[in-house]
Amino acid sequence: MIRFFYNFLGRHIAAKYAGDIRARLSEDEWAELVALARAAQRTDPLFRAFTQPGASLDGSPIDPSRLAALLSRLKTVADFDAAMMPEAVLSNPVLNPYRRPAFRLLPEDLRATLSRTPIVATPRFRFEGFASKFRSSGRYFIQIPFGMTFVLRPLAEVSLGTYLSDSPESPDKLQVYLDALRVVVSELDAPSPQVFVRVNDALKGLTPPRLGVVHFAHLIGVFLMLHELGHVGLKHWTPDHMGTLSTEECIVLRNQEIAADRFAAGCILRTSRDRPVHWDDVREMHILWICQFLSAIELHLKGTRKEVPQHYPTFEERRLALLESFQAPHRLRSSVQLANELFARAVS
Numbered sequence: 327m328i329r330f331f332y333n334f335l336g337r338h339i340a341a342k343y344a345g346d347i348r349a350r351l352s353e354d355e356w357a358e359l360v361a362l363a364r365a366a367q368r369t370d371p372l373f374r375a376f377t378q379p380g381a382s383l384d385g386s387p388i389d390p391s392r393l394a395a396l397l398s399r400l401k402t403v404a405d406f407d408a409a410m411m412p413e414a415v416l417s418n419p420v421l422n423p424y425r426r427p428a429f430r431l432l433p434e435d436l437r438a439t440l441s442r443t444p445i446v447a448t449p450r451f452r453f454e455g456f457a458s459k460f461r462s463s464g465r466y467f468i469q470i471p472f473g474m475t476f477v478l479r480p481l482a483e484v485s486l487g488t489y490l491s492d493s494p495e496s497p498d499k500l501q502v503y504l505d506a507l508r509v510v511v512s513e514l515d516a517p518s519p520q521v522f523v524r525v526n527d528a529l530k531g532l533t534p535p536r537l538g539v540v541h542f543a544h545l546i547g548v549f550l551m552l553h554e555l556g557h558v559g560l561k562h563w564t565p566d567h568m569g570t571l572s573t574e575e576c577i578v579l580r581n582q583e584i585a586a587d588r589f590a591a592g593c594i595l596r597t598s599r600d601r602p603v604h605w606d607d608v609r610e611m612h613i614l615w616i617c618q619f620l621s622a623i624e625l626h627l628k629g630t631r632k633e634v635p636q637h638y639p640t641f642e643e644r645r646l647a648l649l650e651s652f653q654a655p656h657r658l659r660s661s662v663q664l665a666n667e668l669f670a671r672a673v674s
């Protein structure tokens with residue numbers, strides 16, 4: 327009954343959003359969104375396995391029968407139905423929990439325009455997000471992959487778990503969380519349900535306080551959305567070709583990333599551009615979590631020996647820029663430092 331109600335309400339909210347947004351799109355823009363969802367479904371290995379009978383999941387390190395069980399559970403939620411239909415790219419309820427709070431946190435002068443920027447859930451099981459432009463009009467839209475939510479919870483569990491078990495009384499606990507963190511960071515670019523299942527296994531039933539996990543996961547989802555809205559609100563430049571960037575252009579792109587982070591964190595801290603932050607426990611906690619999230623991606627790159635491209639700041643730079651630009655208090659800086667040292671143990 328609860329699930330039925332949740333599905334019903336989720337569909338209703340998402341359909342209203344989609345109706346409002348679609349009414350403002352040209353036919354060409356709408357066609358681009360549907361084509362984008364179709365292409366995503368065709369190219370994402372996991373979605374391909376659903377939509378094209380016979381497509382294989384070879385190479386996946388998790389048992390296909392467990393993956394199938396997880397995915398059949400998935401099919402009972404409204405979000406998944408929507409992900410299977412390219413025409414529902416705007417009306418997927420999966421983004422409801424992040425979109426509404428993100429809009430509420432936007433600066434007042436930008437709220438009306440930014441909340442009209444289409445935010446679509448593309449059928450991909452990936453952990454990423456983009457601000458893109460319509461080819462037909464040059465207007466912005468934001469893509470968040472459907473599978474993003476599968477990574478938020480594992481990230482929350484390992485981040486909170488490592489941080490809260492840092493005491494001499496619980497060395498075993500800390501070790502379990504560090505092992506699970508190693509799984510997250512080595513598989514961050516794998517199909518996201520795989521991250522979910524593997525981290526669940528690694529945690530061996532251990533979980534940090536549930537409310538904290540939900541809060542952390544939600545905050546990071548909202549941060550990701552606000553970051554992309556920041557690119558739009560700050561009218562950031564998007565190059566036509568990533569392959570031929572000059573040094574100056576790389577600097578512009580790096581600064582834009584830092585600025586989008588600052589925009590998102592500023593919304594979450596509820597601070598206006600030129601006023602200092604009124605730091606309190608909740609604000610410090612939120613920035614600590616965002617920094618842990620950035621550290622996890624940094625570890626992923628380090629662990630998989632991937633280079634951050636020239637046009638992208640390092641995740642350490644992004645973390646430090648946040649602490650600097652909001653003049654983070656000493657306690658927060660040392661918490662971030664501690665969280666980082668703990669994380670580093672997972673891959674040492």
Ligand SMILES: [Zn+2]
Nearest residue numbers: 553557583586
């Ligand atoms: Zn960005």
